[in-house]
Amino acid sequence: MPEQSLLNVENVSWSAGDKSILSDISFHINKGDFVGLIGPNGAGKSSLMRCLYRVNRPSSGCIHFNGQNIWQNSAKQNAQNIAVILQDHTEQLGLTVSEVVAQGLTPHKHLFEWDSPEDQQKIKALIEQVDLYELRDAPFNQLSGGEKQRVMLARAMLQNPKLLIMDEPTNHLDVHYQVEVLQKVKKLDMTVLASFHDLNLAAAFCDSILLIHHGKLLAFGKPEAVITEQNLSEIFNTKVVIDRHPLYSHPRITYAYHD
Amino acid sequence: MRVVKNILGLSALLVATITFAGSPAQRVIALSPHAVEMLFLLGAGERIVATTKFADFPEQALSIPRIGGYNGIQIEKILALNPDLIIAWEDGNKTQDIEQMEKLGLNVYRSQTRSLDQIAQELITFGEMLGLETKGKRAAEQFTQRLKRIRDVNQNKRPVRFFYQLWDEPLRAMAAGSWINTVMESCQGVNVFDDPSLDYPQVSIENVLVSAPEAFVVPSHHGTLNANADRWKKWPEIPAIANNHIYFIEGDLLHRFSTRILDGMERVCLAFDKVRAQEGAKRVANKSRK
Amino acid sequence: MPTMTNSTQNRLVAVAGLLLLIFSPLLAVSFGAADISFNDVFLTIYGYFGGESEVNAIKERIVLELRFPRVILAFLAGAGLSLSGAVLQTVTRNPLADPYLFGISSGASFGAVLVIASVGTASSMLSITGGAFLGSACSVLLVVSLAGMGVQIERMLLAGVAVQFMFSSGTSLVLYLSDPQAAASLLFWILGSFTRASWDNLLLPTLITTVCLFIFMAFSRPLRAILAGDENAKALGVEVYRLRIGMLLLSSLLTATLVASCGGIGFVGLMVPHIVRRLLVNQSRYTLIGSAIFGGVFMIWVDVLARMIMENSELPVGVITAAMGSLFFLLVLKNRSSAS
Numbered sequence: 001m002p003e004q005s006l007l008n009v010e011n012v013s014w015s016a017g018d019k020s021i022l023s024d025i026s027f028h029i030n031k032g033d034f035v036g037l038i039g040p041n042g043a044g045k046s047s048l049m050r051c052l053y054r055v056n057r058p059s060s061g062c063i064h065f066n067g068q069n070i071w072q073n074s075a076k077q078n079a080q081n082i083a084v085i086l087q088d089h090t091e092q093l094g095l096t097v098s099e100v101v102a103q104g105l106t107p108h109k110h111l112f113e114w115d116s117p118e119d120q121q122k123i124k125a126l127i128e129q130v131d132l133y134e135l136r137d138a139p140f141n142q143l144s145g146g147e148k149q150r151v152m153l154a155r156a157m158l159q160n161p162k163l164l165i166m167d168e169p170t171n172h173l174d175v176h177y178q179v180e181v182l183q184k185v186k187k188l189d190m191t192v193l194a195s196f197h198d199l200n201l202a203a204a205f206c207d208s209i210l211l212i213h214h215g216k217l218l219a220f221g222k223p224e225a226v227i228t229e230q231n232l233s234e235i236f237n238t239k240v241v242i243d244r245h246p247l248y249s250h251p252r253i254t255y256a257y258h259d
Numbered sequence: 260m261r262v263v264k265n266i267l268g269l270s271a272l273l274v275a276t277i278t279f280a281g282s283p284a285q286r287v288i289a290l291s292p293h294a295v296e297m298l299f300l301l302g303a304g305e306r307i308v309a310t311t312k313f314a315d316f317p318e319q320a321l322s323i324p325r326i327g328g329y330n331g332i333q334i335e336k337i338l339a340l341n342p343d344l345i346i347a348w349e350d351g352n353k354t355q356d357i358e359q360m361e362k363l364g365l366n367v368y369r370s371q372t373r374s375l376d377q378i379a380q381e382l383i384t385f386g387e388m389l390g391l392e393t394k395g396k397r398a399a400e401q402f403t404q405r406l407k408r409i410r411d412v413n414q415n416k417r418p419v420r421f422f423y424q425l426w427d428e429p430l431r432a433m434a435a436g437s438w439i440n441t442v443m444e445s446c447q448g449v450n451v452f453d454d455p456s457l458d459y460p461q462v463s464i465e466n467v468l469v470s471a472p473e474a475f476v477v478p479s480h481h482g483t484l485n486a487n488a489d490r491w492k493k494w495p496e497i498p499a500i501a502n503n504h505i506y507f508i509e510g511d512l513l514h515r516f517s518t519r520i521l522d523g524m525e526r527v528c529l530a531f532d533k534v535r536a537q538e539g540a541k542r543v544a545n546k547s548r549k
Numbered sequence: 550m551p552t553m554t555n556s557t558q559n560r561l562v563a564v565a566g567l568l569l570l571i572f573s574p575l576l577a578v579s580f581g582a583a584d585i586s587f588n589d590v591f592l593t594i595y596g597y598f599g600g601e602s603e604v605n606a607i608k609e610r611i612v613l614e615l616r617f618p619r620v621i622l623a624f625l626a627g628a629g630l631s632l633s634g635a636v637l638q639t640v641t642r643n644p645l646a647d648p649y650l651f652g653i654s655s656g657a658s659f660g661a662v663l664v665i666a667s668v669g670t671a672s673s674m675l676s677i678t679g680g681a682f683l684g685s686a687c688s689v690l691l692v693v694s695l696a697g698m699g700v701q702i703e704r705m706l707l708a709g710v711a712v713q714f715m716f717s718s719g720t721s722l723v724l725y726l727s728d729p730q731a732a733a734s735l736l737f738w739i740l741g742s743f744t745r746a747s748w749d750n751l752l753l754p755t756l757i758t759t760v761c762l763f764i765f766m767a768f769s770r771p772l773r774a775i776l777a778g779d780e781n782a783k784a785l786g787v788e789v790y791r792l793r794i795g796m797l798l799l800s801s802l803l804t805a806t807l808v809a810s811c812g813g814i815g816f817v818g819l820m821v822p823h824i825v826r827r828l829l830v831n832q833s834r835y836t837l838i839g840s841a842i843f844g845g846v847f848m849i850w851v852d853v854l855a856r857m858i859m860e861n862s863e864l865p866v867g868v869i870t871a872a873m874g875s876l877f878f879l880l881v882l883k884n885r886s887s888a889s
Contacts, residue, residue: 083784496610
């Protein structure tokens with residue numbers, strides 16, 4: 001186990017009731033990596049991520065962040081290190097964009113601490129950074145999927161974690177926004193773990209990829225190593241052709257649509 | 260000729276009486292405590308086959324089987340008892356219950372309790388229904404005479420302003436709209452809550468303070484006092500408190516629509532006399548000082 | 550007419566709130582059955598602090614011993630119930646949550662009625678209050694245990710409704726079997742009133758309301774995080790389940806204390822947070838303190854109405870709040886349908 005790994009997952013298993021969802025998963029993430037998590041629906045991607053931000057408690061195995069067991073720290077300390085951007089955005093009882101972004105300060109504030117003027121400045125700057133300044137006082141619920149995603153990104157940036165976890169970040173977005181969000185995130189000085197449905201996006205942006213199937217980790221490594229025709233046809237049950245993207249050096253996956 | 264006319268007349272009267280009076284009731288169900296009291300007064304207590312909770316006077320009434328209370332009556336049991344007369348109480352029994360009994364073809368008499376004079380009328384009516392007309396008339400006569408006597412004796416006395424504390428938490432008064440007020444009026448009492456459209460309003464200490472009653476009349480409920488006197492001791496600004504004119508009277512004697520209301524009335528008049536006496540004594544004392 | 554900007558509206562509301570907070574109690578004290586002017590009130594206070602005052606003694610006593618405690622109790626009840634409602638609405642993410650959600654009021658009525666029925670009409674106010682308190686405590690415990698370990702919101706809401714019905718029917722049963730005089734007392738617990746207010750029984754409600762206010766304000770940030778969803782809040786470092794139970798218990802304590810002092814007063818905890826959220830645009834930070842202030846002032850004036858609307862008697866406060874509550878919801882419905 002190299003000392004510089006930021007996140008270290010060892011032999012983690014988790015079950016929901018009687019059903020085993022994750023079995024014996026081990027991997028590590030180094031600082032600065034952009035790691036993708038891929039696998040078919042129901043493979044356990046979301047469940048695995050929930051283990052990382054402590055919504056699920058593994059039945060066995062352990063998870064270390066910066067050498068410390070995440071279950072030994074408080075929820076607040078963990079939130080200072082790890083931020084999450086989820087797929088679904090629950091109806092936020094009438095909160096505005098600014099107020100949602102401001103939530104990013106929650107792990108960093110004591111009970112009676114108010115938002116300082118510097119905090120207000122930071123919030124404003126981040127909202128500008130995600131191009132939502134005109135909508136800063138708009139009700140969060142009235143935004144489009146893409147806009148909501150950007151608000152959450154701003155919030156995550158305010159939270160200033162060392163590790164950013166994103167659950168299907170490109171799901172509800174137009175292509176333009178998919179690329180934009182991932183580009184923005186890649187530029188941040190943060191380690192990222194994101195799950196993907198779109199394998200081409202994963203291949204394009206990730207430094208390494210985790211492939212999960214039926215709750216087991218089947219492959220972990222550079223995109224070229226993990227995204228192979230054999231792996232994909234087996235796991236996704238579909239015919240693919242893999243070559244190199246014409247503009248860049250990462251793999252390109254082409255699907256066989258007709259018989 | 261005159262003899263024949265007399266005989267015919269008498270026969271007609273007899274026929275009429277028999278036709279209209281019907282046969283006197285032998286199995287009576289009395290659905291109110293006051294009806295029970297009146298029936299015993301007329302000597303018909305043994306004819307009561309069932310009654311409701313709280314019929315506790317006279318003592319023999321306690322052994323009569325109960326078939327209900329303020330929350331309703333068991334009509335099936337009533338049917339099973341096969342009564343020939345049911346004395347219901349419009350203000351105290353549920354209207355649905357009364358209507359249901361009437362629909363079932365039972366002989367229901369609706370007793371009304373709106374004014375004191377009705378008490379005498381009820382005694383007469385009960386007498387007729389029970390075949391005890393003479394007793395009924397006599398009891399009514401006695402009641403009316405006694406009531407008149409009390410009223411006459413008190414007619415010219417100085418009015419006394421009183422507060423009738425019906426309940427303490429929440430503080431509730433008996434006001435001029437209630438029939439109980441007529442009892443007080445017979446003793447020349449003047450209710451400080453004199454709005455005739457209210458009967459039992461909720462009031463505050465301030466309302467009582469502002470109306471400055473000379474006397475408090477506090478009914479006790481089933482033997483227990485509910486005065487919460489400590490709260491009032493803090494307010495000697497109220498004349499009644501300063502002069503200690505707080506009078507506890509058994510609630511049943513003031514709230515029950517029976518002949519004992521006159522007992523209650525006499526106690527109230529006694530209480531008011533005491534108020535007047537103290538006033539008079541004070542005046543005499545003041546005069547003699549000059 | 551040009552619509553004002555949000556920040557202008559917020560500033561106006563804040564100023565209005567502050568003015569109302571300062572002047573309402575003084576003004577409200579001049580209303581009552583006795584003829585006492587605002588001038589009399591002012592002079593009485595002046596006299597209390599050593600100045601010369603020519604107000605007649607009984608008026609002074611009425612102002613100082615009857616009206617002031619009453620106005621203060623009304624403020625506490627309004628503030629406490631609104632605060633409790635705001636917190637519960639946040640913590641359950643349900644805008645229809647209300648302090649009586651967990652059967653607190655029906656538990657209190659049941660406890661009170663049980664004491665009256667068993668001890669009789671001679672039972673002291675202390676024991677009846679104690680019974681009410683125990684009753685509310687029981688309902689809270691029942692709801693929490695029924696809702697289960699996870700304290701999921703839907704289970705909690707359902708459990709609350711179930712417990713409420715249970716205690717209501719229990720109360721009806723006890724009433725059925727007992728003295729009709731018990732029914733007379735029960736009205737107090739169901740409809741509420743501030744007539745009993747006096748300086749000695751203000752200590753407990755004041756203490757508890759103030760402490761709860763502080764605690765709620767301290768937790769306002771994690772509470773707002775819960776608005777984003779349980780999972781989101783956990784990701785922000787909030788101990789969601791612990792916080793939810795804690796807030797529930799605390800607001801139950803607050804509500805039970807208030808019910809024990811003033812009886813059950815409905816709709817305030819439900820209405821006021823809604824109104825405050827509308828008045829203070831985009832200021833979820835201030836919903837809690839805003840609800841407390843607005844709710845307190847509101848209740849002061851509702852109590853004035855309760856004692857002035859009839860010539861020389863009183864209307865129970867709960868009757869007025871219920872009427873206002875129905876109007877309020879009709880308006881909300883109307884707005885919703887015209888908006889869509």
